[in-house]
Amino acid sequence: QSALTQPRSVSASPGQSVTISCTGTSSDVGGYKYVSWYQQHPGKAPKLMIYDVNKRPSGVPDRFSGSKSGNTASLTISGLQAEDEADYYCNSYAGTSYVFGTGTRVTVL
Amino acid sequence: EVQLLESGGGLIQPGGSLRLSCAASGFTFSGFAMYWVRQAPGEGLEWVSGINDRGDDAYYADSVKGRFTISRDNSKSTLYLQMNSLRAEDTAVYYCAKRINSVNRAFDIWGQGTMVTVSS
Numbered sequence: 001q002s003a004l005t006q007p008r009s010v011s012a013s014p015g016q017s018v019t020i021s022c023t024g025t026s027s028d029v030g031g032y033k034y035v036s037w038y039q040q041h042p043g044k045a046p047k048l049m050i051y052d053v054n055k056r057p058s059g060v061p062d063r064f065s066g067s068k069s070g071n072t073a074s075l076t077i078s079g080l081q082a083e084d085e086a087d088y089y090c091n092s093y094a095g096t097s098y099v100f101g102t103g104t105r106v107t108v109l
Numbered sequence: 110e111v112q113l114l115e116s117g118g119g120l121i122q123p124g125g126s127l128r129l130s131c132a133a134s135g136f137t138f139s140g141f142a143m144y145w146v147r148q149a150p151g152e153g154l155e156w157v158s159g160i161n162d163r164g165d166d167a168y169y170a171d172s173v174k175g176r177f178t179i180s181r182d183n184s185k186s187t188l189y190l191q192m193n194s195l196r197a198e199d200t201a202v203y204y205c206a207k208r209i210n211s212v213n214r215a216f217d218i219w220g221q222g223t224m225v226t227v228s229s
Contacts, residue, residue: 001170001171001172003153032214034213034214034215036214036215036216038154038216040154045204045219045220045221045222046146046154046204046216046219047219048209048215048216048217051209051213051214051215051217052213052214052215055213057209057217089153089154091154091156091215091216093214096168097156097159097168097169097170098144098156098159098214099156100146100153100154100155100156101153102153103153103154
C-alpha cells in the first residue's frame with residue numbers, strides 16, 4: 001500500500017492550464033478504472049472533483065478533467081482561477097483497499 | 110442537507126484506546142459503504158478503513174490492521190472507529206466519508222474531521 005506518486009507542486013498564471021500526474025502500479029491505478037481526485041483548501045475537508053478517472057460530480061466546473069494511461073492518471077485544470085489554489089490528491093481503488101497520492105500544491109501565480 | 114459529523118477525538122496516551130463516531134444525516138445511511146480517512150499534521154491523506162452498507166464486510170490499511178475496528182449502526186445512522194493500542198504515528202485528523210454509490214468508487218461526502226492526538 002505505497003502512496004501514489006504526485007509532483008510536490010505545480011504553478012501557473014490565471015487562465016493557463018496545469019496538469020497533475022499520479023503514478024501507481026498495475027495493482028492500483030493501472031488495474032482499475034476507479035481513480036478519483038480531491039481538492040483540499042487549508043483547514044478544510046477534501047472535496048471530490050473527479051471520479052472513475054474522468055467523471056465530474058454535479059457542481060464541479062468543466063475546467064476540471066481527468067484521464068488515465070497505463071499506471072498513470074492525470075488531472076488537468078484549464079482556465080486556472082484564483083480559487084483553484086489548493087492541495088490536490090489522487091486516489092485509486094486497489095482491490096480491498098484504497099490508496100491516496102502524495103499530494104500536489106497548485107499555486108496560482 | 111447531506112452531512113457527516115465526526116466526534117470522539119482528543120488527547121490520549123500511547124497504548125490507549127479511543128472510539129470515534131460519525132453521525133450521518135440527509136441520506137439513506139444503510140444504502141452506502143462508509144470509510145475513515147486520516148491526515149497527520151502537515152501531511153497527506155491516508156485511507157484507514159472501509160465497511161460495506163450492511164456492516165458485514167470491513168477492510169483496513171496495513172498500518173492499523175489488528176488495532177482498529179470499523180463498525181456501523183444503521184438504525185442510528187452512525188459509523189464508528191474503535192482505535193486500540195494507539196501510537197504517536199496515529200496522531201491525525203480523522204475524517205469519515207461516504208461512498209458515492211454502489212457502482213462507482215469515490216468518496217463524495219466528507220465530515221469536518223476530528224483530531225486525535227497520541228502523546229504522553
